[in-house]
Amino acid sequence: MIPVHEPESCALLLAEFATAGDVLHAAEGVRDAGYVHWDTHTPFPIHGMDRAMGLKDSRLGWIVIVCALMGMSGAFIMMHWMNGVDYPTIVGDKPPGAPYAIPSMVPIMFELTILLSAFGAVFGMLFLNGLPRHHHPIFESDRFQVASDDRFFISIEARDPTFNPEETRVLMERMNAVRVEFVRESAT
Amino acid sequence: MAYWEPITAIDEGHFIQPGTTLGDITDDIASVTENPAPRGWWICFSIALSLVGVFVVCVCYLFWRGVGVWGNSSPVYWAWDITNFVWWVGIGHAGTLISAILFIFRQRWRTAINRFAEAMTIFAVICALIFPGIHVGRPWLLFYVFPLPNQMSIWPNFKSPLLWDVFAVGTYFTVSLLFWYTGLIPDFATLRDRSRTLWRRRIYGFFALGWRGSNRHWRNYERAYLILAAISTPLVLSVHSVVSMDFATSVIPGWHTTIFPPYFVAGAVFSGFAMVETVFLIARSVFKLQRVVLMRHLDMMNKFLLLTSLLVGYAYAMEFFIAWYSGNEYEIAHFFRNRPTGPYYWAWMWMMGCNVLVPQVYWFKKARTNIPLMFVVSIFINIGMWFERFVIIVSSLNRDFLPSSWGYFRPTIIDVGTFLGTIGIFFTGFLLFMRWLPMVAMAEVKGTLPEADAHWPGSGHRPTDAATDHDKLSREHGE
Numbered sequence: 001m002i003p004v005h006e007p008e009s010c011a012l013l014l015a016e017f018a019t020a021g022d023v024l025h026a027a028e029g030v031r032d033a034g035y036v037h038w039d040t041h042t043p044f045p046i047h048g049m050d051r052a053m054g055l056k057d058s059r060l061g062w063i064v065i066v067c068a069l070m071g072m073s074g075a076f077i078m079m080h081w082m083n084g085v086d087y088p089t090i091v092g093d094k095p096p097g098a099p100y101a102i103p104s105m106v107p108i109m110f111e112l113t114i115l116l117s118a119f120g121a122v123f124g125m126l127f128l129n130g131l132p133r134h135h136h137p138i139f140e141s142d143r144f145q146v147a148s149d150d151r152f153f154i155s156i157e158a159r160d161p162t163f164n165p166e167e168t169r170v171l172m173e174r175m176n177a178v179r180v181e182f183v184r185e186s187a188t
Numbered sequence: 189m190a191y192w193e194p195i196t197a198i199d200e201g202h203f204i205q206p207g208t209t210l211g212d213i214t215d216d217i218a219s220v221t222e223n224p225a226p227r228g229w230w231i232c233f234s235i236a237l238s239l240v241g242v243f244v245v246c247v248c249y250l251f252w253r254g255v256g257v258w259g260n261s262s263p264v265y266w267a268w269d270i271t272n273f274v275w276w277v278g279i280g281h282a283g284t285l286i287s288a289i290l291f292i293f294r295q296r297w298r299t300a301i302n303r304f305a306e307a308m309t310i311f312a313v314i315c316a317l318i319f320p321g322i323h324v325g326r327p328w329l330l331f332y333v334f335p336l337p338n339q340m341s342i343w344p345n346f347k348s349p350l351l352w353d354v355f356a357v358g359t360y361f362t363v364s365l366l367f368w369y370t371g372l373i374p375d376f377a378t379l380r381d382r383s384r385t386l387w388r389r390r391i392y393g394f395f396a397l398g399w400r401g402s403n404r405h406w407r408n409y410e411r412a413y414l415i416l417a418a419i420s421t422p423l424v425l426s427v428h429s430v431v432s433m434d435f436a437t438s439v440i441p442g443w444h445t446t447i448f449p450p451y452f453v454a455g456a457v458f459s460g461f462a463m464v465e466t467v468f469l470i471a472r473s474v475f476k477l478q479r480v481v482l483m484r485h486l487d488m489m490n491k492f493l494l495l496t497s498l499l500v501g502y503a504y505a506m507e508f509f510i511a512w513y514s515g516n517e518y519e520i521a522h523f524f525r526n527r528p529t530g531p532y533y534w535a536w537m538w539m540m541g542c543n544v545l546v547p548q549v550y551w552f553k554k555a556r557t558n559i560p561l562m563f564v565v566s567i568f569i570n571i572g573m574w575f576e577r578f579v580i581i582v583s584s585l586n587r588d589f590l591p592s593s594w595g596y597f598r599p600t601i602i603d604v605g606t607f608l609g610t611i612g613i614f615f616t617g618f619l620l621f622m623r624w625l626p627m628v629a630m631a632e633v634k635g636t637l638p639e640a641d642a643h644w645p646g647s648g649h650r651p652t653d654a655a656t657d658h659d660k661l662s663r664e665h666g667e
Binding site for chain 1: 210342343344349351366377378393401410420426433632635640642
């Protein structure tokens with residue numbers, strides 16, 4: 001057990017668990033105790049964790065659908081304006097631009113829909129996650145390295161209204177935590 | 189029945205050997221990037237890098253003298269360059285198929301090979317994009333294909349299938365790269381956390397974007413991955429369809445057929461799987477990955493090769509049938525006379541032999557589980573699929589509408605050198621990837637282990653009330 005020097009200055013409490021089952025069970029306990037600013041850290045996504053943490057569905061799909069529609073309409077406007085308005089291009093003796101040229105616009109409208117959706121999915125995911133964020137108090141823990149290997153963690157932030165160094169630590173230990181540690185913000 | 193248990197009734201088995209722990213996976217995969225490269229890697233890398241040198245020489249000469257250094261001449265304006273382009277794009281398709289389509293179908297065996305296959309897509313598409321780029325003759329004017337304001341104040345013609353191709357292949361490359369990188373983020377974090385030196389930690393840490401395995405992040409991450417898989421699936425089907433429209437929208441006998449889009453997609457997946465297997469077998473023996481890449485995976489891929497070979501064979505048969513059924517004597521002459529007995533009959537024989545006959549050995553389980561044999565077969569399929577594109581392009585173009593312009597296309601040494609050079613670029617990129625990046629998706633493989641399941645009995649999780657009742661019931665029934 002790491003001695004608790006000044007719990008007031010600590011940024012978060014970090015509890016380590018040995019198995020996926022334990023961390024899932026503990027997450028249910030933390031959720032039921034009413035904590036808000038907390039998280040679990042696992043080497044892979046654990047099935048059922050969203051429910052155990054009481055998380056709502058990801059909002060990413062809304063970002064992607066907006067990007068998809070922008071890609072499709074943007075491609076249409078671009079082709080219609082370039083080949084139909086700004087410099088009308090007659091191919092095969094057909095009137096330039098929409099609506100006659102719509103069939104030939106389908107491939108590029110499709111491709112740009114996909115392209116912008118992919119940007120929306122990846123950059124939207126990073127935006128919702130607040131990444132990139134290379135500095136975080138949790139990295140001050142020497143033990144946290146194994147969170148990307150084979151161990152499971154729960155972190156509870158000190159700013160959480162329910163947080164109490166002693167009670168939270170007891171809660172974690174009751175939930176089968178193999179190790180509990182208080183992590184402080186780095187001096188730099 | 190728990191989902192991690194294989195369904196023995198349909199001959200399923202474990203894809204990760206029972207008893208493998210989460211830590212074993214990390215060690216097996218991450219240590220490849222941490223230990224010195226094995227001798228086999230250096231041998232392969234020096235060969236590949238030499239071929240890159242050949243490529244550089246050939247392309248410098250090409251830019252100095254112009255496209256006349258190739259064998260292309262009227263009416264065969266498209267020859268090895270476009271053959272290589274279509275071949276390389278097709279190879280990329282298996283990567284997306286494995287990473288996206290098999291993901292959507294919840295084929296969990298894909299986790300051992302998807303990172304590989306995605307890397308293959310990236311490098312294959314890079315090789316593919318080189319060819320149209322150097323074929324245009326004046327590569328410094330390549331920006332004309334993009335809708336950019338230019339000094340002639342005209343815009344690209346969006347009714348041209350060649351322009352659709354620019355958008356299709358460009359989108360394909362970008363989306364594949366994003367998909368690959370997204371999958372790599374958690375694994376970059378693993379490499380960062382295992383780093384012993386400052387620079388390793390900084391470089392991997394930079395690309396890991398500060399990933400901390402947070403479940404609030406995994407929630408959005410998994411959704412992003414699912415969306416990428418869902419949009420890549422129609423994308424991969426569209427890319428080779430658009431490539432085939434470069435041909436199908438023309439009026440050349442042999443090109444002007446409506447079967448081309450599905451036919452090209454089937455061929456792309458076929459050749460891509462063959463290339464995945466070739467590369468995979470090399471990597472497995474060089475880096476000793478037998479614990480992660482099992483014979484079952486190879487068996488599975490060989491079944492896929494057999495299936496796609498039958499699809500390709502069906503397309504070949506259908507080309508004959510439709511030519512005959514059309515009653516058009518030029519179509520009939522092209523398919524029945526020009527291709528099998530014309531000047532390029534030998535290419536046609538290679539195509540048929542390698543793509544239709546050779547894969548038939550995979551009806552037998554002995555052949556599907558024989559590693560030297562499958563290496564040879566995968567090479568034959570790669571060759572056969574190259575010849576398929578050669579037959580389509582050159583044997584169709586070389587019998588022009590004017591018999592006076594009929595000739596015989598012969599490649600030059602620069603053609604050969606450029607093609608071999610792109611093989612060098614592909615393998616150089618691939619070998620660097622294997623050396624410095626986790627070549628198996630660690631986080632995904634871990635998620636398929638029994639101990640990843642929160643209700644796995646060994647996890648020490650207290651059985652829920654429902655499970656206890658169920659156990660009690662079954663015990664009562666058993667007694």
